[in-house]
Amino acid sequence: MPPSEPNKSAINDSVIKVNDVHMHFRRTSALQGVNLTIEQGTVFALLGENGAGKTTLIRILTGFQMPTSGSVTVCGLHPAEKPDAVRRQIGYVSDAPSLYPWMTVDQIGGFAASLYDQDFLPRFRSSIADYAIDAHQKIKHLSKGQRAKVALSLALAHDPSLLILDEPTSGLDPKVRKSFLESMIDRAATGQTVFLSSHQISEVERVADRVAILHHGKIVLDGTLEDIRQSVFHIIVEVDDPLRALPALPSPAVTLSEETRGRSRQWLVRNVDSAMISHLRSRDGVTQVHQRTATLEETFVAYTSSAGDLGKPPAPPNDDDGHDPNQPDDPNAPLTSKRTHEVVS
């Protein structure tokens, strides 16, 4: 097989593999030991606050950035070695798509079509027509949302098996946003893979099969949406006296956040089980215990708050060659939905 050909068995297995990737810039450790494996046919969403490292990871996946250390394969290819081959395999929309402003929409389609097969241009034109964009308009005269639609049309016109989208819906109006996200689900249903980064938690909740949270360059949570929903609980304990002490939940429960409001203690907890809830109910002074599954937004906020040891601020490299001497933590222990499921059922 020629070296630039994708490895088909790798496509069938994992479309993206990220192995212990570190990325150090002069003043920042943008990625600190990131590991990810993404299977074919998944809509995968990478969530993270501003500066978490999402774009850096996407730039590494698309061959625009060499990691400081670690390895990556995309469709069986190494983006650092074969960036052009990787980019031919994938559809990619960056968070700031650069489109030649002096070209018309149709000219930019024709220009990109020269890199792909004959189906590219008809697909591109049909997508532009669906978005009701005038193909004779110059890019510089389009609105931000219209440019986003052109960038998406370019990314999709070669019908890639993997789409990598950095904040794909920013600039799109709610109607287009909704139909675009629905089209991502349709793509995954036909075996294509979608990797998207987003701040829009409610949107992610609608479309993603799998979610990872990147915090200060580390993956602090990675699981299927279903597992995450079944694993993190919001617990409210009412006590008779605001000063009453309550015990911490025993291991393997992990308290992600806690808040006291008068007689009410609110916890966001992972790996809680029904025995722990019964134990809490039986404590002296506990008048009521309510529990429900946490929303993805509550989980995101808990995992990205700097409190506790769930995520640590980045440590700048302190050796000469820029390598981080710190050992990566393992805050991403597997989710234990089985245990927590007992609480729901």
Ligand SMILES: Nc1ncnc2c1ncn2[C@@H]1O[C@H](COP(=O)(O)OP(=O)(O)OP(=O)(O)O)[C@@H](O)[C@H]1O
């Ligand atoms: N070329 C660069 N040189 C130096 N620092 C950089 C460079 N690119 C990114 N960084 C830093 O790396 C960190 C991660 O940036 P990145 O753009 O990956 O975050 P992000 O999660 O995509 O943020 P946002 O949601 O705001 O787009 C930031 O602290 C940023 O300043």
